[in-house]
Amino acid sequence: MGKNLSITTISLLLVLASTNTQQIFDVKSYGAQPNADITQALTNAWKAACAVAGSKVVISEGAYKLGLVTLLGPCKGAIEFNLQGTLQAPLDVAAFNGKDGWVIFERIDGLTVSGGGVFDGKGQQAWQKNECGEDKNCNLLPINIRFNYITNSIVQDITSKDSKFFHINLLECKKLQFQHVTITAPADSPNTDGIHIEHSSQINITNANIGTGDDCISIGDGTQDITANQVTCGPGHGISIGSLGKYQNEQPVLGIRVTGATLSNTNNGVRIKTWPSSPSGVASDIHFEDVVMNNVANPIIIDQNYCPNNQCSNQSPSKVKISNVSFKKIRGTSSTKEAVSLICSKSVPCQQVVLSNIDLAYKGGGGFATSTCANVQPAVSGTQNPPACTIKV
Numbered sequence: 493m494g495k496n497l498s499i500t501t502i503s504l505l506l507v508l509a510s511t512n513t514q515q516i517f518d519v520k521s522y523g524a525q526p527n528a529d530i531t532q533a534l535t536n537a538w539k540a541a542c543a544v545a546g547s548k549v550v551i552s553e554g555a556y557k558l559g560l561v562t563l564l565g566p567c568k569g570a571i572e573f574n575l576q577g578t579l580q581a582p583l584d585v586a587a588f589n590g591k592d593g594w595v596i597f598e599r600i601d602g603l604t605v606s607g608g609g610v611f612d613g614k615g616q617q618a619w620q621k622n623e624c625g626e627d628k629n630c631n632l633l634p635i636n637i638r639f640n641y642i643t644n645s646i647v648q649d650i651t652s653k654d655s656k657f658f659h660i661n662l663l664e665c666k667k668l669q670f671q672h673v674t675i676t677a678p679a680d681s682p683n684t685d686g687i688h689i690e691h692s693s694q695i696n697i698t699n700a701n702i703g704t705g706d707d708c709i710s711i712g713d714g715t716q717d718i719t720a721n722q723v724t725c726g727p728g729h730g731i732s733i734g735s736l737g738k739y740q741n742e743q744p745v746l747g748i749r750v751t752g753a754t755l756s757n758t759n760n761g762v763r764i765k766t767w768p769s770s771p772s773g774v775a776s777d778i779h780f781e782d783v784v785m786n787n788v789a790n791p792i793i794i795d796q797n798y799c800p801n802n803q804c805s806n807q808s809p810s811k812v813k814i815s816n817v818s819f820k821k822i823r824g825t826s827s828t829k830e831a832v833s834l835i836c837s838k839s840v841p842c843q844q845v846v847l848s849n850i851d852l853a854y855k856g857g858g859g860f861a862t863s864t865c866a867n868v869q870p871a872v873s874g875t876q877n878p879p880a881c882t883i884k885v
């Protein structure tokens with residue numbers, strides 16, 4: 493008994509000791525003041541925190557102006573970025589000198605981003621100058637939060653607001669979790685994708701609430717083992733794999749699971765999109781399950797002729813091969829008749845596509861919901877409303 497107790501006491505002390513050793517680096521100690529620019533203060537606090545093992549950078553409540561910062565590792569040990577206040581980006585894109593990010597976390601293992609605070613991208617001016625709708629080689633605008641080469645990390649309880657371009661971008665990340673992340677921007681803000689993932693693996697997103705002007709979550713090439721659980725989207729363009737096939741040497745997309753999502757008033761639901769005239773590529777093992785659609789245009793869509801604003805010249809079919817894709821328990825309402833549209837490539841038809849328990853009602857007048865299929869023969873089971881492949885093209 494006595495021995496057990498002492499072991500318990502010792503372990504408790506060890507736990508306390510280890511939590512106590514998290515050293516605090518409050519940006520105020522580095523000269524930060526509310527409503528002032530804290531770029532230098534944050535840079536200095538980060539450098540100091542990164543140099544010790546088990547540290548926490550704190551930005552307490554209040555609004556602060558912040559220019560472009562790169563919060564660079566590797567750090568001595570685990571590091572937390574605790575944002576309780578609101579960071580405000582410069583209004584003018586010129587302040588970024590052509591750089592494509594605002595707050596950039598780079599090469600960190602064991603990062604925690606937390607605190608309930610807001611990254612306010614102040615995008616209103618930049619949206620008016622965005623040319624990416626007309627020109628696919630447009631200059632990229634700053635992304636609110638970039639995660640480059642981040643491993644074994646967690647991002648929780650933060651908000652990204654009114655980004656000038658994508659809100660959150662992952663590049664070369666592994667084992668990164670997002671929990672309770674909120675993203676907001678107006679429905680008409682261009683290219684304000686919520687979370688974009690590429691060249692990353694073992695990423696999971698749970699309980700995110702994303703309302704924005706472009707894709708809610710978009711998954712680019714070179715991604716594996718991505719799970720999105722209980723994500724709420726709307727407004728925006730829905731959850732999207734792709735677009736794929738725009739560039740040479742794209743890596744496969746493998747192992748994507750979207751479960752328990754709710755999409756409201758978005759102009760797509762769950763989608764896989766690839767460009768025509770593409771190099772070859774692979775998208776496989778992609779599963780959408782238990783998704784509620786509220787007044788969504790195109791709730792289920794595979795589009796291998798994706799070419800917004802007719803940017804494509806002499807079109808040949810996409811060579812991105814899509815296989816092992818399932819849509820299960822997808823239900824609710826479609827705002828267009830095209831509830832299901834599976835337009836696969838003539839050169840590499842889709843394989844192993846499953847439609848199971850689809851129940852999508854068209855709420856407008858003038859007819860019923862349709863299901864269109866091209867170059868695909870889905871395996872169907874359970875409820876099929878609309879009946880699978882009512883239109884074959």
Ligand SMILES: *[C@@H]1O[C@H](CO)[C@@H](O)[C@H](O)[C@H]1NC(C)=O
Pocket residue numbers: 667669696719721
């Ligand atoms: C999310 O990631 C954590 C840590 O990597 C893991 O324990 C958990 O099982 C993952 N959840 C899902 C749904 O994949």
Ligand SMILES: *[C@@H]1O[C@H](CO)[C@@H](O)[C@H](O)[C@H]1NC(C)=O
Pocket residue numbers: 776777778779816
């Ligand atoms: C298809 O997806 C299922 C479910 O993720 C997976 O278990 C299976 O290995 C995949 N099959 C192929 C041929 O990739």
